[in-house]
Amino acid sequence: MTFYRSLLQNVIKLAKTFVPIFLFLLVLISLHWGLGLECLVAACDGGRGSSSVAAEFHPAGEPREETPPPPPIPRAVLVPELVQPLLPDNLRMVELQQRLSIYFIGRHDRAHLPQFLGILEKQMLLEKRIEAALVRDGYAPDSIFAKRGEIRGIVLNHPTRGVALSESTLNRYLSQIERDGTRLSTPYSRVMRAIGNLNLLIRRNNE
Incomplete structure (x- = not known):
């Protein structure tokens, strides 16, 4: 009986130690997943989401180099x-x-x-x-x-x-x-x- 009581106390101690770490990891995963989902929605909506994310998917067009006219024939x-x-x-x-x-x-x-x-x-x-x-x-x-x-x-x-x-x-x-x-x-x-x-x-x- 004393053995089981001691085992239960050890389990409770371990739970108190690892549960906060588990909850912290869960929060980080949730935040990361939410940011990835926001990026996906912004890309699909064509820029209706975050402006910084939309800028990555719609970069400004680079100016085209115009071909110079041929030199006049003498x-x-x-x-x-x-x-x-x-x-x-x-x-x-x-x-x-x-x-x-x-x-x-x-x-x-x-x-x-x-x-x-x-x-x-x-x-x-x-x-x-x-x-x-x-x-x-x-x-x-x-x-x-x-x-x-x-x-x-x-x-x-x-x-x-x-x-x-x-x-x-x-x-x-x-x-x-x-x-x-x-x-x-x-x-x-x-x-x-x-x-x-x-x-x-x-x-x-x-x-």
Whole structure:
């Protein structure tokens, strides 16, 4: 009887020692579980819970790096020019003047002189632009020089009416060259089309 009483007293002592520790651990577990549940609810509610927790699930977007625009193409590439043209300006002027005079038959008077000179000036500029682009694109200068009469018919005449292009049309082509480059202009496209269709035979440097 004394043995059982002593055993019971020891059990009570152990209980008094470990019960507070057990209760303390239980409280810690409850607090941890409650915080985890709060985080889960905040994440599921899309930020309606704690603002600090919502910030972890919805971080601010990082600024996107914009791709810098490509550098502009140099004008010398878009509108090539020859240091030494295929034809001296004085000789080119004489040839173009004689050619243009055919389209001014019956209008060789002072009244039409400004129109004649305006067209002649623009023809010279346009022809030199086309020649320079052809040379830069690999066509043989001597072949371009030999075919200059055919090239003039393609570049300086109306494609269907057989008349010289007006000064306003020539100005439009020159503006197009300055804006987009010689190779994207209408007259150069006509020359390329004639070469592609074998209507204009110009030899390349490697041929």
